[in-house]
Amino acid sequence: MIEEEYIRLIFGLKLRQIRTEKNLSLFGLAKVTGLSKSYLNEIEKGKKYPKRDKILLLSEALDSTYDQMVSLKLDKNLAPIGEILQSRILKEIPLDIFGIKESNLIDIIAEAPVKVNAFISTLFEIAKHYNLTRESFFLAALRSHQEANNNYFDDIELQVEKFAKAYSLDLTKKLAVADLEEILVDEYGYTINNEELTEHEELVYLRSVFVPKSKTLLISKSADSSQRMFIYAKEIAYNFMEISDRLYTFSWIKFDSFDQVLNNFFASYFAGALLIPRKELVKELKLVFEQKTFNPKDFTTLILKFTNSPETFYQRLTNILPKDFNLRNLFFLRFNYKPERSDFQLTKELHITNLLEPHANENNEHYCRRWVSIKTLSEIPNSQESHLFDAQISSYNHTDNEYFVLSSATKDPFRNGYYRSIALGIMISTHSRSKLQFLDDVSIKRKKVGVTCETCSISDCLERVAPPKKIERKERFEKIDFVVQKLVEKYS
Incomplete structure (x- = not known):
């Protein structure tokens, strides 16, 4: 009708x-x-x-x-x-x-x-x-909603505190898988099945499927403890916040409406806030930020204090830094990489307040290899470490802006043979220097970076993998325009 x-x-x-x-x-x-x-x-x-x-x-x-x-x-x-x-x-x-x-x-x-x-x-x-789909349109709308709210949602934070109080959970201590599984089974009537997904080759990239009619949660055997914790926390969120219009797979494979996209985000936010409680994280961050010298181990230790998933930790920082430290000029990036293909795909991004670089590249150009997120991602396949962490101060060659960028690279938890890196960038300003005392530490690596090789004017770049064709084209047109103007003056 x-x-x-x-x-x-x-x-x-x-x-x-x-x-x-x-x-x-x-x-x-x-x-x-x-x-x-x-x-x-x-x-x-x-x-x-x-x-x-x-x-x-x-x-x-x-x-x-x-x-x-x-x-x-x-x-x-x-x-x-x-x-x-x-x-x-x-x-x-x-x-x-x-x-x-x-x-x-x-x-x-x-x-x-x-x-x-x-x-x-x-x-x-x-x-x-740009071959944009309904899916990419909805995800862009979701990002806009996150950015408009500085990616902080007080009502969900309060729901987490309310939940923890109702179920006598001590958020000053790291939660265990058993704590959340018990609530799902005893309180919400879930049945946990750890065998079924393994029987289907097509579902190798899924970590869970929820069947609402029987309240059965199918979980992959290959899901590690941090993934299982996150899945349980999301399921609790759907139930505790009484969300019925939802997605049923993790990772998601399709959605029918924007409400499902939004509700999936709300449930994920709840899960992150439950696993990494705001008050505890703020307390620990202040201790790290007050140090006069930068020590990478402080950050890796801090991540492990809360979770085995760097992505969950970095995502949580995008909630907490704008709210509790007034650090709003942030960007969050996730790159995927398969060595055999030698290309880096930006698969997730978030920019708070300012239009910060970089943004997803729709022109099949080559992202700057000087980014710390690309560096860690390039090195992780040959590293003995399961988690490769690095940081640097990046200054973009076409702006006056500088960013302190943290990056963690790991194996992709969902796809064999793939790797991923997470990056969090904080714009350097008088305010951010007052919050992050170590920013003046000369031991922090500094790099001049571009966005893509095709648009970069750094002439002596050893990491370049493609010619700066857009810069060359612009310079060529400028020379042509200069000669034309001279001719116009000559014959005027």
């Missing part, structure tokens, strides 16, 4: 289009039809749908036909608007989390349909050019 709201809006858009094509104002249309200007305005904004006799009156005044007026078919100038409205994309994204009312968007569309149409058409073209 086509929603009444959609029918009203399409009729309003068509009425406005036909009226403007006839060079007729709302006042003029009101005068020739005898209908009030305010009533016609509400029709054009999709708030009211006229009865049959009114439609006949309008079609006669506009030299149109009744069938043309009521048809839901839009001409090419308005077709993209109809496409986005009919796709239900506005319904799928809970606009209220961004402080937006759907009616406001409808008003904007109704007010300037041609301009909005041009904008929507441009977005569609960009989406096609």
Whole structure:
């Protein structure tokens, strides 16, 4: 069924289009039809749908036909608007989390349909050019929601504290797998199955599947203790926060709505906050940050104090640093790497407040090999260490910004033969220096970096793996433009 709201809006858009094509104002249309200007305005904004006799009156005044007026078919100038409205994309994204009312968007569309149409058409073209999917659109919307809230959600933090109190969990101590499994089984009626997933070769990359009808949680034998803890904590989150519209696999393989994407994030946030409690983490971070010299072992020891998963720890830092240390100019990156392919894929990113480098590269360019996250990822396949940690101060060659960047590389816990690195970058400023006392330590490695080889102007880079073709093209055009200007001056 086509929603009444959609029918009203399409009729309003068509009425406005036909009226403007006839060079007729709302006042003029009101005068020739005898209908009030305010009533016609509400029709054009999709708030009211006229009865049959009114439609006949309008079609006669506009030299149109009744069938043309009521048809839901839009001409090419308005077709993209109809496409986005009919796709239900506005319904799928809970606009209220961004402080937006759907009616406001409808008003904007109704007010300037041609301009909005041009904008929507441009977005569609960009989406096609970069092969963007509904999935990537929803994930981008989620990132925007995280960034808008500095990736800190106090209501979920409070839910974790409430849960811990209700189940007598001491968050000053590291939780055990048995603690969470007991709650799932005894309190929420779960059955844990550790055998089934192993029987299916197609599910080798999944760590868990939840079957809601029987409350059976299938967990892979290859899931390590940190993964199992995280899975249990997410399942507890779904139950304790009474979330029913959810994903059933870890890692996720598909979703049906933006709500599922958002709820998956909320459950993951809950899990991270439960496994790495805020108060304990803040206390430990202050001790590390107050040191005048930088010691990498302080960070690796700190990670292990809370979890065996560097990714979970770094993710938690993106919640805590903006809230408790007012360090908001952050970026979080996750890279995947398979040595045989020799390419580095940015598979997850988050940027708090500022538009920080780097962002996911859609042009198949080569990420800068001077990044500490690429360095650790390059070295981990040949390392005897299961967790390779490093840090450096990176200054981008095209800006005045500097970042203190932490990076951890490990085997990819989900795919054999793959590796991943996590990076957390903190912009260096007067404020961050006051919080991180060790930033002036001269022993910290410093590197001048680019974004991609193709866009980098560092001429003596030994790590370069591709020519700076975009820089060369720009310089070539600048030289051509200079000669053209001279010729113009000569013959003017």
